[in-house]
Amino acid sequence: MKFGDLFSKKLVMVTGKGGIGKTVVSAALGQCAAAQGLKTLIIESSSRDQVSPLFGIPEVGHLKTLVQPNLSCINLTQKETLKEYVTKYLKQEMLYEKIFTNKMVESFFNVIPGFTEVMLLGRLFYTCELAEGERPDLVIFDASASGHFLSLMTTPNAVQHTNLGGPLVKETLRVRNFLADSTKCGTVFVGVPEELVVSEMLEFIPKLIQESPCEVSGVILNRSLNHIKSTDHLSAPVAQFFDNKIKKADLAEKTLRQGVKNMGADLAIWDLPEQGFIEEPIDDNLGNKLFASYL
Amino acid sequence: MIDDFLQDRKVIVLLGSGGVGKTTSSIALAMRAAVQGKRVGLLSIDPAKRLANALGIELGNELREVKFAEGSDGSKIKGSLKAAMLDQQSVFDSMVKKHAPSKKISEKILNHPVYIAASTNLAGPLEYMALAKLRDLAVDPQFDLVVLDTPPDTHALDFLSKPNILAGFFENKVMTWMLKPFSLANKLGLGKLMNAGEKMMGSIAKVAGVSALRSLADFLVLTQEVIEGFNSAGEEIVGILKDDKTSFILVTVPTAPALRSSKNLQLLLSKMNYSCDAVIFNRCQFGGSENLTDIPDDKDVAMEIFRKRILNESIIIKKLKETLVENKQNPPLIITVEEQVDSINTSESLLRFAKSF
Numbered sequence: 041m042k043f044g045d046l047f048s049k050k051l052v053m054v055t056g057k058g059g060i061g062k063t064v065v066s067a068a069l070g071q072c073a074a075a076q077g078l079k080t081l082i083i084e085s086s087s088r089d090q091v092s093p094l095f096g097i098p099e100v101g102h103l104k105t106l107v108q109p110n111l112s113c114i115n116l117t118q119k120e121t122l123k124e125y126v127t128k129y130l131k132q133e134m135l136y137e138k139i140f141t142n143k144m145v146e147s148f149f150n151v152i153p154g155f156t157e158v159m160l161l162g163r164l165f166y167t168c169e170l171a172e173g174e175r176p177d178l179v180i181f182d183a184s185a186s187g188h189f190l191s192l193m194t195t196p197n198a199v200q201h202t203n204l205g206g207p208l209v210k211e212t213l214r215v216r217n218f219l220a221d222s223t224k225c226g227t228v229f230v231g232v233p234e235e236l237v238v239s240e241m242l243e244f245i246p247k248l249i250q251e252s253p254c255e256v257s258g259v260i261l262n263r264s265l266n267h268i269k270s271t272d273h274l275s276a277p278v279a280q281f282f283d284n285k286i287k288k289a290d291l292a293e294k295t296l297r298q299g300v301k302n303m304g305a306d307l308a309i310w311d312l313p314e315q316g317f318i319e320e321p322i323d324d325n326l327g328n329k330l331f332a333s334y335l
Numbered sequence: 336m337i338d339d340f341l342q343d344r345k346v347i348v349l350l351g352s353g354g355v356g357k358t359t360s361s362i363a364l365a366m367r368a369a370v371q372g373k374r375v376g377l378l379s380i381d382p383a384k385r386l387a388n389a390l391g392i393e394l395g396n397e398l399r400e401v402k403f404a405e406g407s408d409g410s411k412i413k414g415s416l417k418a419a420m421l422d423q424q425s426v427f428d429s430m431v432k433k434h435a436p437s438k439k440i441s442e443k444i445l446n447h448p449v450y451i452a453a454s455t456n457l458a459g460p461l462e463y464m465a466l467a468k469l470r471d472l473a474v475d476p477q478f479d480l481v482v483l484d485t486p487p488d489t490h491a492l493d494f495l496s497k498p499n500i501l502a503g504f505f506e507n508k509v510m511t512w513m514l515k516p517f518s519l520a521n522k523l524g525l526g527k528l529m530n531a532g533e534k535m536m537g538s539i540a541k542v543a544g545v546s547a548l549r550s551l552a553d554f555l556v557l558t559q560e561v562i563e564g565f566n567s568a569g570e571e572i573v574g575i576l577k578d579d580k581t582s583f584i585l586v587t588v589p590t591a592p593a594l595r596s597s598k599n600l601q602l603l604l605s606k607m608n609y610s611c612d613a614v615i616f617n618r619c620q621f622g623g624s625e626n627l628t629d630i631p632d633d634k635d636v637a638m639e640i641f642r643k644r645i646l647n648e649s650i651i652i653k654k655l656k657e658t659l660v661e662n663k664q665n666p667p668l669i670i671t672v673e674e675q676v677d678s679i680n681t682s683e684s685l686l687r688f689a690k691s692f
Contacts, residue, residue, distance in 0.1 A: 316643030
């Protein structure tokens with residue numbers, strides 16, 4: 041797959057090990073898509089906003105907010121997702137006001153196995169395919185870390201096999217089919233060129249390919265040092281620092297490329313150059329800077 | 336400094352967002368205390384099983400002795416280290432067995448579809464499990480110090496605000512009561528539900544489906560006694576977490592998102608009256624020293640990366656220190672740890688890492 045092909049989809053989900061820059065990658069992807077004229081929405085589902093602070097604005101929560109031309113972000117909390125579902129899907133506004141604002145009711149939903157997961161996926165589907173009014177051309181989902189993401193993605197299949205039934209569970213078949221449509225949905229896996237991270241990736245990606253209905257479209261290798269061509273001119277401690285790092289990173293990247301090849305999966309690997317530090321708010325042009333060689 | 340700190344601690348809980356080196360730091364602290372002569376218990380919930388690989392033993396729910404030498408000459412350490420890696424399913428199962436009133440009921444629970452779905456598929460209860468185990472170890476006289484590694488921050492927050500075991504999972508007895516009609520009158524339709532509580536449940540059923548609620552109801556009635564057992568353990572855990580000899584340690588890295596998350600964690604800790612006594616800054620360049628900030632503003636790619644990294648690192652460390660001082664009278668111990676270029680994947684490299692604290 042070519043990098044640009046990602047932008048012909050409706051939904052791109054970004055996952056990977058914790059702390060390796062998933063959110064920054066999601067934001068940068070969003071910037072690239074928006075710069076190409078696509079109306080882009082970055083969705084996250086976190087207890088506190090991770091995306092909006094990157095654009096230097098106060099937390100937006102469930103309020104879709106424009107952060108750059110063509111680019112918006114939103115944080116779908118569980119509570120808001122439930123509200124949307126009851127009022128928009130089931131058209132039961134009164135019911136929601138009377139019943140679902142009750143704190144205890146909320147905790148009921150927390151214990152119904154798979155319910156919150158299915159609802160979140162349903163909300164992604166709804167935003168991409170069904171929402172009334174203007175729908176985004178592309179949704180970037182800044183998803184949870186790999187382990188949680190895998191359990192999220194296995195829920196649509198899992199609930200089909202329980203005896204739980206109910207309107208939402210029935211709905212998941214449609215959601216599953218949407219996720220499984222590779223012309224519309226894809227997953228990118230973010231990693232860094234470090235030995236341990238790479239070995240975890242090589243263990244995890246086949247699992248994701250096998251168990252998630254959604255296509256794994258490619259791997260983004262963040263904090264790559266490939267753009268540093270020479271360290272000869274640097275002072276001794278700095279040069280030593282880079283030499284050692286570059287050597288390790290090269291090895292890790294080779295292991296990754298070989299491992300992906302051995303998997304037999306047709307996975308692109310996109311390198312993003314190390315920036316040293318990502319300041320907040322991020323540069324309006326960060327997307328172009330990171331993905332320059334693929335645009 | 337770190338050795339003085341470890342000296343009189345009984346329980347240490349490490350908190351931090353994903354990927355900041357919590358698990359590695361918790362092993363390092365545990366090893367360091369064992370070298371000092373302490374009998375240490377270490378509880379980890381590292382899903383990648385890196386801890387087990389690094390220590391070269393199969394880790395499971397039961398504590399196992401971890402043997403390692405203090406020096407390259409193979410000299411023995413003074414204390415001891417026992418470690419366990421908690422896996423959700425088996426801790427869960429053993430707690431059901433412990434609290435269920437009879438073997439028959441425990442079998443029924445273990446085979447219930449809701450239980451199977453909740454205990455295997457879903458994220459969440461693991462942190463509660465870890466706390467239950469923490470309690471067992473903290474009262475066990477064979478340990479001087481217990482070190483607990485926790486899941487990434489959003490979940491850690493949940494368990495700190497609601498340390499009742501499974502509090503988020505089965506809320507309370509009222510819930511069981513509300514669901515009872517579904518269990519008792521299994522064949523009744525929604526129209527038959529009369530009182531206010533039942534009406535409420537009927538509305539929920541419109542969304543979640545009647546059979547989901549029935550199944551849940553059966554399950555809750557079945558597990559009532561188990562839940563009570565879980566909850567009473569929760570009270571004891573709060574006591575342990577608030578004890579003077581318990582310390583929370585924030586683990587972080589010098590990046591902007593990690594700063595945000597650790598500020599948030601620190602704030603929540605102080606709101607809940609838990610004491611954050613130390614911060615570990617992993618992955619610093621040159622140990623976070625500030626005397627390297629005088630780097631020329633070069634157009635070279637590598638120099639630019641280096642300069643940005645060093646400058647911002649010291650800014651981040653300074654900002655977090657300020658937050659800590661704002662929220663606490665005694666500024667906590669700050670430990671900066673240099674970035675490790677070599678992978679930490681053997682007990683020797685772990686001990687080397689521990690010594691760099």
